[in-house]
Amino acid sequence: MAVPxxxxxxxxxxxxxxIGATSEEGGTRTSTVTIGGETGYPMLGFEAEYPHPPAxxxxxxxxxxxxxxDECRKHLADVAGDLGAWAAKCEEWGADMICLCxxxxxxxxxxRSPQQCADDVKRVLEATGLPLLVWGTDVDEVDNNVLPKxxxxxxxxxxxxxxxxxxxxxxxxxxxxxxxxKVLAEAPSDINLSKQLHILLRxxxxxxxxxxxxxxxxxxxxxxxxxxxxxxxGRIAAxxxxxxxxxxxxxxxxxxxxxxKEAVSPAQADPQWGSHEVRAPLWESASAISYxxxxxxxxxxxxxxxxxxxxxxxxxxxx
Amino acid sequence: xxVIGERINGMFVKVKKAIEARDxxxxxxxxxxxxxxxxxxxxxxxxxxxxxxxxxxxxxxxAVEEVTDAPICIDTPKxxxxxxxxxxxxxxxxxxxxxxIEEELDRYVPLAVETGSxxxxxxxxxxxxxxxxxxxxxxxxxxxxxxxEHGLDMRDLYxxxxxxxxxxxxxxxAAVLGAIGQLKMFSDPPPNFILGLSNVSxxxxxxxxxxxxxxxxxxxxxxxxxxxxxxDHELMEIAITAEVLLxxxxxxxxxIAAYMSNK
Numbered sequence: 001m002a003v004p005x006x007x008x009x010x011x012x013x014x015x016x017x018x019i020g021a022t023s024e025e026g027g028t029r030t031s032t033v034t035i036g037g038e039t040g041y042p043m044l045g046f047e048a049e050y051p052h053p054p055a056x057x058x059x060x061x062x063x064x065x066x067x068x069x070d071e072c073r074k075h076l077a078d079v080a081g082d083l084g085a086w087a088a089k090c091e092e093w094g095a096d097m098i099c100l101c102x103x104x105x106x107x108x109x110x111x112r113s114p115q116q117c118a119d120d121v122k123r124v125l126e127a128t129g130l131p132l133l134v135w136g137t138d139v140d141e142v143d144n145n146v147l148p149k150x151x152x153x154x155x156x157x158x159x160x161x162x163x164x165x166x167x168x169x170x171x172x173x174x175x176x177x178x179x180x181x182k183v184l185a186e187a188p189s190d191i192n193l194s195k196q197l198h199i200l201l202r203x204x205x206x207x208x209x210x211x212x213x214x215x216x217x218x219x220x221x222x223x224x225x226x227x228x229x230x231x232x233x234g235r236i237a238a239x240x241x242x243x244x245x246x247x248x249x250x251x252x253x254x255x256x257x258x259x260x261k262e263a264v265s266p267a268q269a270d271p272q273w274g275s276h277e278v279r280a281p282l283w284e285s286a287s288a289i290s291y292x293x294x295x296x297x298x299x300x301x302x303x304x305x306x307x308x309x310x311x312x313x314x315x316x317x318x319x
Numbered sequence: 320x321x322v323i324g325e326r327i328n329g330m331f332v333k334v335k336k337a338i339e340a341r342d343x344x345x346x347x348x349x350x351x352x353x354x355x356x357x358x359x360x361x362x363x364x365x366x367x368x369x370x371x372x373x374x375x376x377x378x379x380x381x382a383v384e385e386v387t388d389a390p391i392c393i394d395t396p397k398x399x400x401x402x403x404x405x406x407x408x409x410x411x412x413x414x415x416x417x418x419x420i421e422e423e424l425d426r427y428v429p430l431a432v433e434t435g436s437x438x439x440x441x442x443x444x445x446x447x448x449x450x451x452x453x454x455x456x457x458x459x460x461x462x463x464x465x466x467x468e469h470g471l472d473m474r475d476l477y478x479x480x481x482x483x484x485x486x487x488x489x490x491x492x493a494a495v496l497g498a499i500g501q502l503k504m505f506s507d508p509p510p511n512f513i514l515g516l517s518n519v520s521x522x523x524x525x526x527x528x529x530x531x532x533x534x535x536x537x538x539x540x541x542x543x544x545x546x547x548x549x550x551d552h553e554l555m556e557i558a559i560t561a562e563v564l565l566x567x568x569x570x571x572x573x574x575i576a577a578y579m580s581n582k
Contacts (some may be wrong), residue, residue, distance in 0.1 A: 174536070196571035202580065237569050243581045 007047040010239035014038045014297075015246045016051070016207045017095065019182055020131025021158035029157060030129025033096050035212075035297035036248035043293045045319025048155050053318050054292045056307055057133055057300045058090040059254050061113060063103035066273065069264035071280035072254075072303045083120055084127030091128045093304040094311060098251075099133040100124050105146045106137040114146045118153035125157060133160040133184070133300070135252075140168040151175040160184050160212055160250075166197050173204045184250060186214040189226055191234040195244045199208060202244075212298060213247040219256035219263070220287040227251065231294040251291045254302025257284045285309035320359070320560050320567075321544035323392045323413070323516060324353030327379065338368045340376050343382040350383045357559075357579055358549035361387070364394035368539040372397060376404045384410055391437070392546070398426060405434045410564060412436040416479060418443045419458035424465035437475040438466070439513060448481050450490070454458070455480055455498035463505050476510040477544055478502060484521040485529060492519060493534060499540040506518070509541075516547040530554050534573020543567075 010138055016037040019029025033055045039046020065073050065080040079086040087098050100121065104112040112120075121134060123305035134150055134273035136143035148171060151161055162184025164172045169185075173218040176183045183206050194213055202208055215231060219269045257263045263283035267276045288299045292314055301307050326349050329335050337345035350361055361383055372395065380391060387450040390411040393404045405412050416439035417427035424440070431438040442449060442458035449455045459478050466476045480495045495514065495528035503509040514537060531554050534545060538561040549555060559578045562568045571577050 192570045195569055196573060197578060199573045199577050199580065201572060203576075241581065242569060244577050264382070 001209045003295075008040065009101050010040055010048075011241040012239045012243070012246055014235075014238060014248055015211075017182060017209065017212055017248050018151050019133070019158060019160045021156060025158065027157040028125065028129070029131050031096075031131070033131050033298075038295075040239065042293055043317070043319055044142060050319050051299070054296065054314060055096035055298050056095055056100040056288075056311060057253075057298065058093065058095040058304065058307060059099045059101055059300055059302050060086045060090065060124070061101040061103045062105070062117065063101075068258060069280060070266060071264075071276055071305075074121075074306050075304050076245050087128040087130070089122045090304070091130050095307060097129060097131045097133055097298075098124060099126055099135060099300045101135045101255075102137055102146060102150070105142055106139060107142065114149040114184065115259065117146045118149040120149045121153045126224065131159065132157060133162070133250075133298075135162050135184075136172075138163070143168065144171040147172050148175040151179040151181055153178040156195075158182065162186060163214060164197070164201060166193065166200065169197065169201055170204060173201055173206050176210075177205055182210050182212060184214055185211050185247070186216065188216045189218075190195060191215070191222075191230060191237060191245060194234060195237075195242070198244045198247065208243055208247065211247045213245075214250045214252065217251040217253060217256050217291075220283055220290065221255065221262060222256070222260055224287060224290060228290065228294045231291070233297060235295045248297040249295060250298040250300065251288075251296045252300045253284060253287050253291065254300055254306075257287065257306075258302065281305035281309055289313050320515075320538065320562055321511070322358045322549050322555070322558070323360045323362050323513075323544065323546040324350075324356075324358035324549040324551060325362050325515075325546050326353055326393070327361055327383065327549065329362040329375070330370040331366075335366060335368050338379065339370075340438075341378065343385070343494065346379055346382040347386045350386055353549045354387055354389060356549045356552070357555050357582060358364050358389070359582070360390035360392050360411075362392040362394050362415065362546050370378045373403050374401045376400055377407045380404060380408050384408070388575065391439075401427075402430060405430070405436060413439060413477070415439040416441050419461045420444050421461065421465065423468075424462065428469040428471050431475065432469055432471050434448045435493070437477060438471060439477040439479050440466070441479045448483055448491075450488075450494070452494050452497035455494060456501045459498060459502040460505060463502070463510060466510070467506070467517055473508050473510045475508055477513040478510050479515065480514045482514050482516070482519045482533075484523065485519055486521075486523050492536075496536060499537065499542060503541045506545065511544050512537075512542045513544040513546065514542060527551055527554060531557045534558050536569075538562060 014036040020032035022028040037051040079089045104286045158184045161188035185197050187197045218227045234245045281303045288310040363379050392413040392415045394415040417423045440462040492569045499512050519533045520526040
């Protein structure tokens, strides 16, 4: 008797999204990143196609490493004061992309001006050939002033700009449309809200194929399971043909790990948890690997050692 | 919900005139309007029009294919016309329809398999439309068995539970609902269930209201396709809403627009 064929076929495919533009494409990037394109659930190589491995971005911040934990800071001591050197270092460490966070523009920090932020973007673009993800401050008024300047400064480079949210998406959508960038759409931990946001963005003219979704992120032990299942459920709908959820998924892990006591507490403070040098990157890489298994395609990390661990692990198991 | 637009039918005066005058643009306009309104496929029925049914059918298919790649549901009781029309069609095709009579199924199911078409099979046999649930279930079982025997994928089979107007047969709507409920347990995956929805309200006063209420009830029972009036805006919205309430479509505040943009 023949063995029954249990392979699942889906009507939907995850969108392929390319970030970055080389000189042939009108930009100055030396490499681009393409994510998405999967035709089935994650990691099931026997039944689906996975044309692109997940991409890893390392985070750099205009506010430096203030507030970052020691195990991150130790790698960054020489470069944290210089965005260009920091970005170049990330490239050296094997990042596929740079995630530039405009934290300094946040009113709680120095309140850096839109023009200064745009200069920061330019500086990073000059210092590295990697594609760029630019992350605002999550303060709506600030983002609406800062991001349009930054999209202009990066015109032609096909960056990913975030974040667009349900109550603040028009300015960033218009800026990305004007300067040909991709939009990072953020809706908290709920596929219905993601879907709603994507339809709003589409209604103001952003192509569904030009969005990456961020269902927000929880660190291992601190809400990761919620986001994990949100990504899974979105993937089921996407593969069943719901075009409003076929956007590839980003998770911002490094920042979340920075809030986890088990990952940031030094060994002297919590000796029962063992070596901090081992624990900190492991917490970050384990979170990243888990998210890849849920379907996430673009992962933002902070710790270069976590990047190395996660990349090595994914390479060994990617179908 | 797989919606097959019913409006390209020679029964309608506009269509009849268009066929007789060979006015392609009139047919194409109706095709486009239905697709814009959310139809997934288009039924084509020559109706009681003068001339060769096959010529008329092929001309209508040609007209529709000039404006869309959507599946075409070839609606004719004549096997020869069906066979020729299927081969003339380059869009995906749906055979509409065969009855639950073994000899007929032995012709139509292989035709569907050979031409890569989907197949609508009515729960009608030589005795006519069954009056209750059991009759429909028995005929549904015959259809499913024959489809399996000839190797038609269940996903390509549409079992039509045959609704007749509620004003002449008030027990029929409940019988249809009961039959869907039972038949969906017959195979895994189950076949699709379809209705010629507008028939429930034939010659009734509140046509749109009857169609709308019935489509919601049927979707609740497991209906996943209908040959229906896609141009009835409210009917479409109710069908979409019913699917959202059953989580067959994912909710978002603009779920109607979301559904339409997924077309």
